[in-house]
Structures are given as C-alpha cells and as structure tokens.
Amino acid sequence: MQVLNSHCGIDRDSRGVVRLTICNAGPLNILGSEVIRAVREGFETLAADRQIRVLVLAGESPKSMIGGADIKEMARLDQNSAEKFITGLRDLCEAVRTFPAPVIARMPGWCLGGGLEVAAACDFRVAAHDAKFGMPEVRVGIPSVIHAALLPRLIGWGRARWLVMTAENIDAATALAWGLVDVVAPEGGLDAAVEKTIEALLKCGAEALRAQKDLLRQWEELPLTESVNLSIGVFGRSFLTDEPKRLMQEFIDRKR
DSSP states (O other): OEEEETTEEEEEOTTSEEEEEEOSSTTTTEEOHHHHHHHHHHHHHHHTOTTOOEEEEEESSTTBSOOEEOHHHHTTOOHHHHHHHHHHHHHHHHHHHTOSSOEEEEEOBEEETHHHHHHHHSSEEEEOTTOEEEOOGGGGTOOOOGGGGGHHHHHOHHHHHHHHHHOOOEEHHHHHHHTSOSEEOOTTOHHHHHHHHHHHHHTSOHHHHHHHHHHHHHHTTSOHHHHHHHHHHHHHHGGGSSHHHHHHHHHHHHHO
8 A cells, every 4th residue: 555644545456446545543533633634635636646537435444434523632622723623624525525536435334423424525435234324413512514514415304404413323224225325235245345336437438427527516506507508518528538439439339
C-alpha cells in the first residue's frame, strides 16, 4: 500500500481501480479532526488523476469503514470549535461527493453518524451481511447535520426522520430495503460484492461515467426543466471524446 499521509493509503491496480484506505484511526476507524483532514487531502490529491476509473473507500479496521466522528473530541468543543470541526467534516464529505470518478463505499460492521454521512456522499454503498447503521447524534445532545441532508434523497423523508430523530440503528437487510445501501454481501463475500460493482462500472465509458456523475450531482440541486436543458450540452460534449464512436461500434459488432 502506498502511503499518502498518516491516515490515508492507496492500492492501485492495472485497471485504474484505486482503493483508498483510512489508516491509524482506531479499531472502529473514527473521524477526529486530523483523520478528517488527512482523508480529505487524499481525495483532493487523487481527484486530479484522470487515470482513476473507480475509487473504493475502505477502512483499515475490519469492524468498520468509518464508525463515526470522534465523540471524545466533540465533548470538548464550544460553539466556535464545533463549527470548525463540522466544517472540516463537511469538506471531507464534499470531496467524496464531488470526486470525478465513481466512489464505492466498502462497509463492514458499524457505520454511524459522520461515517454514514461520508457513505451517503459516495456513489455506491456495498455492505456486509452483518453491517449496522444509525444516526445517534441526538442521543448525545447534537443534531445530525451537513450530509445527513442527503438521507431524505436516498431513503425518503419518513425514513430519514426516523433515523435522525429516534437514533435507533438498523441492520443491513433494512438498509437494503430502504435504499440506504445498494448491495448486501453474503457472509464472507464483501470484497466479491465490491468487485462485482467495480466490474459493472469498468464496462462503461470512463469519460461517460465522469460526465454522468457530474450531471447527477447537478440534478440533485436544479429544477427539472433546467436539469433537462443542461443535459443537452453534456450529451453533445461527450462526442468530443472517442468513446461514443468506439463503444457504439463495439456494440454494433457484437450484434452481428
């Protein structure tokens, strides 16, 4: 594994798949300020690499991708330091959400609070059969904020309200039924499930996927008519690459 910084390492294969591993963050991969900063810097560094076709976000711990934000650090905050802390976590989530290539969250074990916000900022979430999810903030006296705002878009207002206001955890089967995760792997099959998602993405045009991801992010925030009209220029610009001609011809040739 190549070390980018004290909390961020990467493995890269010949297909353009990069696995970014959160390191040295304790047995549950907890997000303190230093870990947040380091992982954000890792994402920002890799964002400039156009050879990356898929990024997998993982934790060094087998118990969690990200267990949550560091409650010991948060217990010492005041208003000003609290806003600084949560701004850092927001910036990490945005670095994940706006990363140019598709991002897959590899999710064993626990994923709570800030960890679930980071996962929600990923494009795909692949969970272990025994994974657990929750937004426990209100039980320790704070609201769920920043990228918890993505939850109603993923699972609907009622289910998002239940998660952030009851602070109850849900299991992997419930998360799948709700649409919080995309895949639940069988026991011992998490890496195989992640690989299956990678393989599906690698069958697609790399530039087309980058354009599609960017368009989806804009659709999240724009009115319908504006989203439709914006798409026309994106479609036209896709023909500035060789992907449409090459991949369409491959499709035609397979049909003969």
